[in-house]
Amino acid sequence: MGTGSTSTLTLHECKVRASLLLKDLDSPDTARATRAAERMRALPFFAGLPLGQVLARRDTVKHKHGLTVIAREAGHATWALLKQALESVSAPGLDTRVFFQKGPAVFLNRWCATYEEAAASLAAQGGFLFPFRHQYFVCEAGFLQALGIDVKDPDWERLGHDWVRPRDPAAKARLEAKLVALGYGGQHVAG
Incomplete structure (x- = not known):
């Protein structure tokens, strides 16, 4: 689901994606939850865990964790870096x-x-x-x-x-x- 580019993303879209990721992680649909858990392994504290353990710890996952996953999927190490990139997308170029x-x-x-x-x-x-x-x-x-x-x-x-x-x-x-x-x-x- 990662974009690899921030050229068409907005902060709002990223926040929605993070919320959807967390909903998927909490889903009773095993396939949805497992796909979300696989994506959560982009985070260092989940990276080495089997999917079952990621799913077992899903109640500890916060919105900020979802935001970090979205940032990493967009090619940024942290949410703060993605946010900065999105907010400065027009600088030093066109600023409407x-x-x-x-x-x-x-x-x-x-x-x-x-x-x-x-x-x-x-x-x-x-x-x-x-x-x-x-x-x-x-x-x-x-x-x-x-x-x-x-x-x-x-x-x-x-x-x-x-x-x-x-x-x-x-x-x-x-x-x-x-x-x-x-x-x-x-x-x-x-x-």
Whole structure:
């Protein structure tokens, strides 16, 4: 179930995955519980134990342990390191928080709690999809133009107007370099 990449994960998704892992571990379904116990062996104190002993100790497993398993599956040694990676995913590159410090307040952006909701909005109504902290927003071309961003750059089409899951990562890298040069870099805004 590990992703090996944090490029499309959110903190919320990781927390949900940890909760699901713990539910699986406590499941009366032996196969589910055993798969979860195998995943728990990513933790040093369970690593050398037979699956039966991991299952026997499942009442000692806390949410923080589940978070650590999810972090390890995503390629990070600890939850704190995964959290740091997810929180700094836009630094030193694009930081969309700067959009709202520099941008005019006359545009209505479509805000979404999940990527799936934002992607559906993008597909249905068009625009440009971006992350913002633990949410997503879809803006119209006018919003970006008001910020001095060239929406006619062919790289927008190449990446599918989706900053989070671009069709063409090279197009995103080129656009990111241009946006950072315009002052939309991650090092310009604190926390």
